[in-house]
Amino acid sequence: METRTEREQELEWKAAQSTVINVDLVAAAKSQLEFLAAVDKNRWLYEGPALGRAIYRYNDCWLPMLAKHSESPFFEGPLVVPLDCEWVWHCHRLNPVRYKSDCEEFYGRILDNHCVISSVRGISEKKTEEIWKQLYPDEPYEMDLTSVLQENISGKLGSKKCTKYDLVLAVERQSPFFYQVSRPHMKNDCYLEGAVARYKGFLHLIRRNKERFIKSFSVPTYDIDLIWHTHQLHPASYCKDLVEIMGKVLEHDDTDSDRSKGQKLDVGFSGTTKQWEEIYGSRYWRAGAMYRGNAPSPVRKTPYSADIEARKVAASYENQKIMHLRNMKVLEVMLEFVGVRNLPVEHKGSLFVSFSKTQPDAIFNAKRSLTILSESGEKQVACFQCEPNGNLLFELMSRSTPSLLVSKPSKTIGSTSISLEDFLSPDSNLTVEKWLELVPSSNVSESKPTCLRVAISVTVPTPAPYVLRMIRSQPFSKSSCLFPLPVRVQFAKSWTRVIDEGGNEIINLQIRGSKKSKSMKNNIRREVVGITKSGETSTLAEFAEKQWSLINSPWSLQLPHTNNDDGHILELTGPRTVKLFPGGRLDYESKHCKKHKSGHELEHYLMTAVEFSAEDPYGRAVALIDLKYGTLKVKEEWFLLPGSLLAFILGNISRKEGYNSFTISGKTLKKEELNEEVDGFLAEGNKMNLTSGKKEELDIKVAKGNSVTPTKDGTCSGGCGGGCGSGCGNAMRSEASGGCGAGCGGGCGGGGGCGNMAKCGGCGGCGGCGGGCGNKLANGGCGGCGGCGGGGCGNMLANVTVAGDGCINGQPKQATTQANEILVA
Structure with missing residues (x-):
């Protein structure tokens, strides 16, 4: 793809935003998230006999009932779809081409959702249940899980019109999606509006490739993927809109899930990133939209069935009031330095940018550095969490090549800053990419000011732990x-x-x-x-x-x-x-x-x-x-x-x-x-007898009056909370530490930090949970803020990863991707 001017890139983005979509995608995305949360509370729908029964009920009961109602309504108002049928229907619609062909084969038309309301919306389903009982007297409207586990339905399966599409595998592929989009910021209107704009950009990019006969495997980030799924859940509108946008229904076949580096998904995301940044001149990654890793292992395989009625914690008892802590907010930040221009004529050596907060920050209290893409040819992206206030300070630094005898200190060329609070204004879209003029560090005047192109994306603030x-x-x-x-x-x-x-x-x-x-x-x-x-x-x-x-x-x-x-x-x-x-x-x-x-x-x-x-x-x-x-x-x-x-x-x-x-x-x-x-x-x-034990031992033992023999501390060198990254090493002694891991464990104690951050292979790790990589009370700290819980990234120089769905232009095919290493450390 040829190099474009900034004006041409602006026009392309404007053209993308003119894309017409006949669905309120923000409201519909919220509804989808609400529905996915309801399914996640009923995980028996993910596999086993209950899923088999749900598929039977979907094929033999729900679709025929929907076809009759859409042709000749049973009553005024929408049908209310049972939760189990809606889940199977959800996964079927996420293969839009197959769903369209199945509906046309069995019912002569696409069965749309315009006359249907989800069971989680709180609308009375009494009328729907009455019609259901008339049509299917032997099949309850709400699936009885107890009877499902006892009943053999093998003889019922496929007794009527039934798609040959493997719905069991479709459910298996879609089940992990909710974890990737379940964080609070995904429900925010401002964040979703940005996701809709990026989805339009995604469709426009595919259309441009199609017009130029470029076959490419386009892979979305998760914010785009959420909106793409939302659009597909309105099958009639999706088919109509996509035919008008690019002349055909865009495929979304999620059968390929190989996340390995160098495989199709990885290569596809790299290609999509390159095309996006060339055609629009903005970064493709987005804070809060990248791959979180696999969902954590559950603590139970079955739902807890004891008395768990939601009860408000009484705030009246006296001792509850003795602990008063400041309520903090936290936001996720992704940062990249894209280019620099008008460098001083006397400049020599390699360039990098040091960044920090100008005000004290209880979450992010460090100084880190990144290279500049246009100068180094390496894409480095920092991902970290911080309080949503104050300014981010950027200092353009020059590092001379050291001789065998003398290592010269880095020199500051100029500095600039940007307010995080500007991202939280009502008219902000949570993203900024622009040239910032640097204040020179010396009094030498240049004909043109040195400028740094900075790309920043943030999530909306959420309560900090x-x-x-x-x-x-x-x-x-x-x-x-x-x-x-x-x-x-x-x-x-x-x-x-x-x-x-x-x-x-x-x-x-x-x-x-x-x-x-x-x-x-x-x-x-x-x-x-x-x-x-x-x-x-x-x-x-x-x-x-x-x-x-x-x-x-x-x-x-x-x-x-x-x-x-x-x-x-x-x-x-x-x-x-x-x-x-x-x-x-x-x-x-x-x-x-x-x-x-x-x-x-x-x-x-x-x-x-x-x-x-x-x-x-x-x-x-x-x-x-x-x-x-x-x-x-x-x-x-x-x-x-x-x-x-x-x-x-x-x-x-x-x-x-x-x-x-x-x-x-x-x-x-x-x-x-x-x-x-x-x-x-x-x-x-009583004291505990601290035996090291084997990692697979789950037996519980209790010490009563035994003497304590401390076990050998097996913490990672440098105190990195048990993470690993590309190898732990002693971060205090080796500047070229291979990374300080996932930031899990209980914090880093007095860990000594990560050495030279520019050489460290990334600290913390997305989804870190311990005290972060490098306790900030310790000397030096460690790259990143630890990302306490919630999938926060907590690491500098983080691998920018995605897992969305892909589409090959010309020969549509989709997959669910994982991680692509944008970082070249």
Whole structure:
């Protein structure tokens, strides 16, 4: 493709935006996300007998009923499609060419959705159910999952009009899609409007290739793919619109899913990126629209069926109010330096750009650097999270080639900045790509100012997780001080200070004993005492009747019931159902390399708190506890107090040496033996026997009175939280570190950072979950902000990855792609 001027690129984008689409794609995309969330709460529709029954009901009941209603309506108003039928219908329509041909073969026309409403919209389905019962008296309107698992329907399958398209495989391919588009920013109107504009650009690009007889495999990013799916779910409009746009119905066949580097999907995305940036002059990647990696492993294979009615957490009890933390917002930023012009005539050496925040930022507090595409020929894209305020500062730097004897420092040519708050204005589209004039570092005047072309994309701000650190202070010793101290101070017990990310003290905690209770026999009553910043002292929790209970609060910590079927090790009962699982689970799942043991070993020190509710019957991670480094990450304010006390109690028991297993007198206990043999395991401040164990061991053991033998710390050199990247190495000692991994684990403790960021192969990793790669309290830090949970990227020089669907012009074919490495580090 020939090089275009900026004016020509602007005209091409304007032409793309004139594309006519007869669907309100923003509203429809929101509806699709709502529907996909409902299906994800009913995961039995993803596979097995329930899916087989749903396909039967779709072919033999729903489509014939829809055909009759669209020809001669049964009643005024739309039909309400049952959830199981809608899911199969959803996947069938996402192969638009096949769906069109199937409908025309069996019913003579496309069966559209204009007279149908989803069951998740809350519209009464009474009239639809009445007609269903008349047409299919032996088939219930709502699928009964219990009867499905007992009934053999093999004889019913294919008894009527039935597509030969393999709907089981279609469902299998579409099931992972929701995870990629389930983050909060995808529901935002501004973000979706930008996605619609980019979808029009995507269609226009394919049309231009078709006009020039260029056969290309076009692969969308996930924001584009969401809108593309949305358009296809309106089959009549999609077929009509695409015929008018490019003379044919654009195929969307998602049968190819090979994500390997160098394969068709990878090459297709690279080609689409190149074409997009040449024809429009803007970056193809977008913050929040790139591939997140595989969905984390579930904590349960079946929905939690206990009493999980949604209940509001009572805010009236006194102790809930003692913890006050600043509510922070976070946004994801993607950044690339595209070009530079009007360089000073005396310039020599290689160029790069250093970037940082001009104001303090609790999430991103570092200085990083990237090369410039036009100068280096390498596309480097930074992806990180930060607070949505202040300015990003850019400094154009020149690095001279070092001689054998002398290494010259880098020289600053000029600097400029851009306000993040400008992205949040009502007229912003969350993306900026423009030339910025640099303020020169010297007083030498140039005829033309040096300019830097900067491309930035951000997501809308979302609530940031709360991050707390527990620091245990040591008691005073008589011999440690030359001057006499008051008796109270000399013999004061150690306290644990709970501080936030900014180092601000939130509360001091201590476990202490009191007089024995007759009813507790030999057990000593234990209680957790807290001192607030104002100096008030109060009892927050106490141990009694084999469990810890929060004072003036409905929460209590218990051992699991005997029917424990999901491997959790503790239960926090109260206004919500919260279970504790060993290791990093769900959003906090580790991304470490198999060849590095450190990631596995750090898992022994992690516990994930998972809430179960009607909205999340398969569980939702609400907090990560790191017993090794004494850190707590909490997603929502209601869990701050119970989560902090839980982390403190468990940390106190483990003596912050780490967590892997529980033992009683050297005996390994199976999960079902816990209630029988572990009475009062949290009483009396018992220590844990810290055995390293094998990574596949899931047996739970409880230590009671055993001495503690700390296990060898297997953390990654440089303290990178158990990630791996392209190899860990000691980031303090080697500037050419191969990357500091996925940022999983519990933070980096006192990790020493990543050495030379320009040479590091990327730190953090998309979806990082620990404390990030390089604790910012440590010297040097490590590239990236850790991306705590939620799939945040947390790494500099991140691999820019996608996974959408592809289309080959001329010979339409689609696939679902993964990751393409845009970065050449």
